[in-house]
Amino acid sequence: MKRIIYYLTALVFACIHFVSCSDDEVEGTQALSVASFYPTIVMEGTEVTITGTAMGSVKEVVFPGGIAVSNVTCIDDRTLAVTAPAGVSEAESALVLRSENDEVASRQTIRKANPAFLSYQFADKEGAMTGSSMTINGKDLLLVEDVVFTLGDDVVSVNALEMTRKSNTAIKLVVPKDAPIGEGVQMAMSFKNNTSMTLPAIDIQKGSGGGSWVQKEVPVYSGEPVDAGSWSGSVQLAATLFADAKVDDVIRVYISDCGSNPQGSLKNGSTWVGLTDDLEYFNIGDDAANGYYERAITEEMLSQMQESGLIVAGQNYVIQKVSLFTAVWVEGGDEETTDPITPETIMLNDFEDHDGHNSSWDASWTDAEATEFPVDDNGNVYLRLAKPLDGWAINCNHQDIGTVANIENYVIKFDIKIEAGVTGASEAAMQFVLADNWLWVGAGLFPETTDGKWMTVSRNISDLSAELVGDLAIGKASNGLYGGVIPAGVCIDNLRLDPKK
Structure with missing residues (x-):
């Protein structure tokens, strides 16, 4: 991820x-x-x-x-x-x-806004099932804060942070495993201004096993960098790479070496015409600092990509890598409990290449031999402790993060996986390091176990420091996790900031 x-x-x-x-x-x-x-x-x-x-x-x-x-x-x-x-x-x-x-x-x-309901869609052919996906189609849905299921005194809600996707026209979510079971379950949407809208009732059946949606980054091109030059270089991606892509997934092109007036282009893999008029060519100069540009996939784009593939082209920049960000349904209910990465996320350390640097190059500043960087089946790189560590686990001060406004309104997060059989993780006394600011947490930041699965740990910055307020110029200051003793078998990824909801 x-x-x-x-x-x-x-x-x-x-x-x-x-x-x-x-x-x-x-x-x-x-x-x-x-x-x-x-x-x-x-x-x-x-x-x-x-x-x-x-x-x-x-x-x-x-x-x-x-x-x-x-x-x-x-x-x-x-x-x-x-x-x-x-x-x-x-x-x-x-x-x-x-x-x-x-x-x-x-x-x-x-x-x-004039919110309106249009229809339901259910992933299961039998209709609404606990643990399976459903979609609420409508308009002006961006301000929805919760979807509420009610049957008698049994009330269960799904907050916006737990929704798989939320756009102006559709809300995708998983029917909670503890949702009311029966006929005529009342449905409602509540909004950020504390008003609500009643939706048509639905019948909910108990699902067989449940599952969860997990946001994944799927590399679709990770070969040698391609110099787009003056429209002379491009990356051609086969239609088969997008067979499982969905509307609202994101195609991201990692870029470097932007020259004067750099332009991106996303073209039909057969006709070499822009997937849409505005994708024939577009300025990417403002994206250079981020190290990538990206576009959400529309129905018009998806049909072409699945039939003819995709050509990534342009001028005056280098194509480093191309990825598809997609939500993957994981059966079993408890396989993954990680928070999604959104356009508002500010990534600090994720062990992938950004701006010619990779956080994994730093290893541990305390003991480089203690940290290793496996690659999972989806091509994602993460940190794993090969032996117990007392000191720096995650650390990097090479990537320019820039300035974050009103840092007290953010949450600092990371994903963690503790391998089966590992003990003592919850006893590690830990500190966050954010822009050279040391934020003490102590024992209990890590759970004792995650049963070998990934989960997200988060802390409000305002709870960690009363002094860290206003604009925080992170730039290339140090960001990471420090503490000990951290046992071997602890895996960490995606140290990041997200707006407090």
Whole structure:
């Protein structure tokens, strides 16, 4: 599971506390502007985060329909938060910011979300079964926070973090093994603003064994690097490589050596025409710092890739590797309990090549002979302790992570597998090291056993340090895990940051 480094734009002039915006916070030389905002569909009570310049001067934010809000919160001079009011129009239009002497409109558009249910789909031909996958099709579903199953007093919910996929048109999830069994199970979706929507009832049967969806990175090209040059080099991938791909899977192209005006291209493997018009060629200069560019697979793309294959081409960059990120159904229910990697994930150490460096090259700074780096059946590299270790387990300070804004709003995570028969893992006294900051945890960070399966361990950064707040310039500072005594047979992968939900 080679993971995604999500690069956040550096924010400056961080406020110590959230305060209402005022003219005192603005540099006179800055002009009011809007760079971006999220989300782009809202319900009453949805918080919208806006980035730009001179945010401290904003007195009013105007939503579609002319609904003006003066209760705004200045996070810093480049970031603003505002709560969407009632009455926002369903017609898309710009978000308008007003200061004492200026008014600007966003290039993005925003509108009121109008969530709607369309249909259910079930992976099992018998219908809804515990432990099997189901899909809720609809529109404007991005703001869904939970899906709730109710039968009498029996209530079970699936949080957004546990969903296999969530897009604006579909929610994919696994029917929980403890979901109510019977006819007429009531279904509902709850949203981030604490409202809910009732869905048609379903009948749920007890599944035979259950399972779980596990996000996997499947390498589809890992040969010699290919210099795209001036459209002279390309990688051609057979249709058979995408036989099991699904809509919303992600195709990722790892890149290096970007020159002037680097452009990517994803083409039909037979016709050499872009899979879609916008994939014929596109700028990838902004992706150079991340070390990859990627695109979510649509139905139009998938049908071509499964019939004719894929050609990865372009100009003025080097193609290092191509991977498919896909959700794999693992039978048995308890095979994997790892958290998914999302576009918001910031990868610190995952033992794959990034920017010409691989975390595994560092081995252990304490005892290099204690760490080895096996490759699993999916081509994923991970760290394994070949002997007990007291000191550095994971460590790297070569990859430029950049700056993370509001680090206190993040969770630090890693995946761990403890081989059968290993004892003493939970007794290891551990510390996270994040941008040269040492965050003490002590014993209990590792579970005593994972039964030889992968699981995710996470800790809120705000629980580990009250001082680590605001913008954290990680850059090429040291990131890793330090402690001891860690027994042999402990395997670790994907040390990462994810936004706190």
